[in-house]
Amino acid sequence: MSNTRKPPTMADVARVTGVSPMTVSRAFKADSLISKERREAILRAAEDLGYVFDSTASNLRSQKSGFVAVTIPSINNANFADTVGGLSDTLATRDMQILLGYTNYNTQEEERLIEQLLRRKPQAIVVTGGKHTERGRRLLETVNIPVIETWDIPAEPIDHYVGFSNANAVRDMVDHFVRAGYRRIAFIGGDVGRDTRGSERRIGFAAAMQVHGLDASRLIAAGLPPISMREGANAMAKLIEIYPDTEAIVCVSDLAAYGALTECRRLGVPVPERFAIGGFGNYEIGEVCVPTLTTINAFAREIGEKTAALILDILDGKQGIDVRISPELIVRDSSR
Amino acid sequence: MSNTRKPPTMADVARVTGVSPMTVSRAFKADSLISKERREAILRAAEDLGYVFDSTASNLRSQKSGFVAVTIPSINNANFADTVGGLSDTLATRDMQILLGYTNYNTQEEERLIEQLLRRKPQAIVVTGGKHTERGRRLLETVNIPVIETWDIPAEPIDHYVGFSNANAVRDMVDHFVRAGYRRIAFIGGDVGRDTRGSERRIGFAAAMQVHGLDASRLIAAGLPPISMREGANAMAKLIEIYPDTEAIVCVSDLAAYGALTECRRLGVPVPERFAIGGFGNYEIGEVCVPTLTTINAFAREIGEKTAALILDILDGKQGIDVRISPELIVRDSSR
DNA sequence: ATGAAAGCGCTAACAC
């Protein structure tokens, strides 16, 4: 480990192999013109010497970092993890790496992060959602790399976006509930103002209820986003106390919905007979729990894949076309 | 976005401010000797110009990347996410960033990843588990930065480790089951050979059963790791068919355990009355589901925090002391 | 507290 000798450079490999450093450089680049035998000899010598290619120097010289910067609200969320997975796997096909940062659902933190990430000279930057601090937005507007906002369709996109309307997605669920005969419908979500996607879902709920001429005032604030299962359970308890005549509940995520479900189970309240419940995000829990959860699939992984494809197109000089995802309502046992 | 003008450098900021580039460099470094007014003027001019500090150049010259490389089996796992969160937050106190890679529970992929990550010249590298390909191990042995293996206590550590014995942790759960009066105990885990932590848990199960003079052959292979909730449910169905007289089940993770629980619920089989169930990892689901899940807390976040602290100590020239985590058995309703 | 010179390790651009 604590070998203190200076690590070998391309010049060392060149010396050992009897070629110029430039030829060593070519040996390490996939599609460069160099004879097969020479490349093999060089790579063998490099391995023997314990040479490790230095991306830092390469990046500085070529002005290409191979990084795509990505900010997500939380690392501990299966939806965002899927998006990052899709991004990561797709970008890997072109040897690009993700530089990840967590905003903790906080635009101040996002601003700090954007600044930090841009210093690494990423070739594109992906942010979650369309809400930023003023300075954060300015940083993104000024930087001359592709900027992609995801998980949302911003009113005024900075550059590109790959997302969907959170409000419309929730409207689909409200419509489903109304079609199924429910009228007194409540919404369990986070405190207003922090999680923009959550806020939009609440707004979508209210708008859809109004269209149906229904009362949209049954709102339970479950705490600061992200809402945990536990907070979903607590919110359900509160709801039963405040609005006992509720028939159906739209939750800001499957995690909150599952929490609500467990609270019903504990109280011996049958779902969907007494309360129908719907979630958001198509988490694994929703298709395994009893009863299975009605939810909305936002195609988290596809968001990542399509964002990566968009980035690669732009870097290839093609025109980048923004993507509108169409979330899909999945009706399961918790609402029928 | 596609502003094509060349981005400003320190030299540009220097010119505008009427100082040398070196002074601009000092202005961007926190604890350097420079007059307050000058620094402020420089930073203001930089912001006006839209200057973004170039870490790449800085890293090349100073031979410090500010990166810590981290490989985890999967991004979509709350335990590893917690570890990364602990690492990330602790390293952020010293302005270091994580460079993350996913091995997909595959040592070949880990080898590829290690090579890729080392090219970025991280100042330390953290890997999950103590099993690597021969070349992967050699790469880690040869590199002259701190190497930390986590989530395990390797038989022959490469350098440092922050982990625990997976086998001993499962032994504690078996002991608990035996104390509670269960004798016919089964194990639900992944197919052998891929997930080393999972394999060690199975080994720990077998060893503990033998100590108690009990039959350790009730083993259900639930599929390739990581075992999903769905696979846990399927494994439970298989178990009921093959070993109907089983009294208690140790599962390789809480996710598998929760799946088993839902299968019991669907079949109308009461837990813990008919089957006691235990999981691993102290996932959120385990404290919210009904009945709550007996599990083992491996202190995922602490693993990350202590790994980061160890790295910072070593980089500070202090002696790095390996950490043995003591997992904690949490007895809940699923086994009493 | 500030500046000048040199160079980190690689590759773009050009020559042959």
Add this chain to the structure above:
DNA sequence: GTGTTAGCGCTTTCAT
């Protein structure tokens, strides 16, 4: 297919 030269944007080092 290979080599030479120069320089990417910083910071180390030394001088003042």
